[in-house]
Amino acid sequence: MSLISQIKITKEFKCLPKFPPDFDYQLVNYPSYIHIGYSFGFDINRLLNSTCKRIKLGDSGLSNQDLNVFFREWKTAGTFPNLQWLEIESKNIDNLSAILEMVPPITSIEIPQKQVSIRFGGNRNDEVMIYDAVRINKEDGTEAWLKVELGEVPRLEFLVFDPSNTVVKEMDPNDDEEEYEDGASDDEETEDEDSDDEESDGGGSDNEEN
Numbered sequence: 001m002s003l004i005s006q007i008k009i010t011k012e013f014k015c016l017p018k019f020p021p022d023f024d025y026q027l028v029n030y031p032s033y034i035h036i037g038y039s040f041g042f043d044i045n046r047l048l049n050s051t052c053k054r055i056k057l058g059d060s061g062l063s064n065q066d067l068n069v070f071f072r073e074w075k076t077a078g079t080f081p082n083l084q085w086l087e088i089e090s091k092n093i094d095n096l097s098a099i100l101e102m103v104p105p106i107t108s109i110e111i112p113q114k115q116v117s118i119r120f121g122g123n124r125n126d127e128v129m130i131y132d133a134v135r136i137n138k139e140d141g142t143e144a145w146l147k148v149e150l151g152e153v154p155r156l157e158f159l160v161f162d163p164s165n166t167v168v169k170e171m172d173p174n175d176d177e178e179e180y181e182d183g184a185s186d187d188e189e190t191e192d193e194d195s196d197d198e199e200s201d202g203g204g205s206d207n208e209e210n
Helices: 044-049 065-074 174-209
Strands: 012-015 033-036 054-060 085-091 111-119 127-131 132-137 143-149 155-160 166-171
Touching: 044 065, 127 155
Parallel strands: 012 033, 033 054, 054 085
Antiparallel strands: 085 155, 111 127, 111 166, 132 143, 143 155
């Protein structure tokens, strides 16, 4: 049995280095947070057995078919009671098959736009957020948001609502316009100040010549 399989990790397991191809591990007790940078060995069985609150998997081997199995299981009442955030980067995510009857990319533009965020601790670095995501529900009514983006490295984001730490905010499109207008006003004020300074400098030169 490997050392990592014998260690009882309860809070956080973070591993960014790449494992050797023949390296295998089993987490007997899943911690609250898992972040694995090269997670090709973290297969669908490990995901289905996970009791984590947060999962972040980079360089994953999980496919649309794997994720469809996972989300169908998640929708069943009583499953994955701890899970609030799942983030997966995998080149095996594509637009050739569906996840929960939706073919990636999976996004939804709502008006007004909604931003959903969770802060797991007091530090802003412990905050995750999702927007332009599709809302899905468990059989028991639990609400969640799913977003899948394709590209050079396809990415899946999944956030589960918990009233104790989740904030749903409607984004006002006028906020960006107001910020732009404020910035433009600041630029105009700066130009006016520069112009006044130039006039003052010019007046000073005339007095010196006289």
